[in-house]
């Protein structure tokens with residue numbers, strides 16, 4: 001197995017971001033590290049940059065380990081906005097399992113063929129630059145909530161940014177992404 005990239009070691013010294021686990025994940029690729037961490041480095045290993053992993057990929061300007069990383073590692077988001085942000089970050093970090101597990105079974109593009117779905121999500125993540133996220137509106141509720149956002153994205157230098165009003169539903173105590181309706185870019 002290859003040694004961890006030097007940039008990751010430098011990053012770990014600076015950020016103290018579960019470095020032992022991350023470095024082990026890169027070293028062993030599968031034995032003992034957690035799936036989320038593995039996916040991240042498996043998918044993005046060649047692209048690791050200190051700056052990229054310093055701040056969260058949801059563009060909150062908060063450090064990843066204080067923002068979306070706990071959700072990617074199994075903690076439940078407290079509200080739909082946290083879930084929405086962490087899903088955006090999961091797309092950016094190529095964490096397809098997180099996307100699948102936080103999608104409501106009634107969502108129109110929910111797929112029972114998880115292997116195929118995973119491949120599609122990975123292909124999207126790898127082909128896309130995740131340039132920004134702007135939250136336009138968040139309406140919270142007991143069991144349902146909506147988040148309207150603008151995702152700034154690029155593929156092959158083509159702007160594919162879009163605005164969406166997402167619907168979320170709480171099921172067995174967990175928020176899930178249930179619907180998405182494209183809205184006008186504002």
Ligand SMILES: [Zn+2]
Nearest residue numbers: 056058067068
């Ligand atoms: Zn985040």
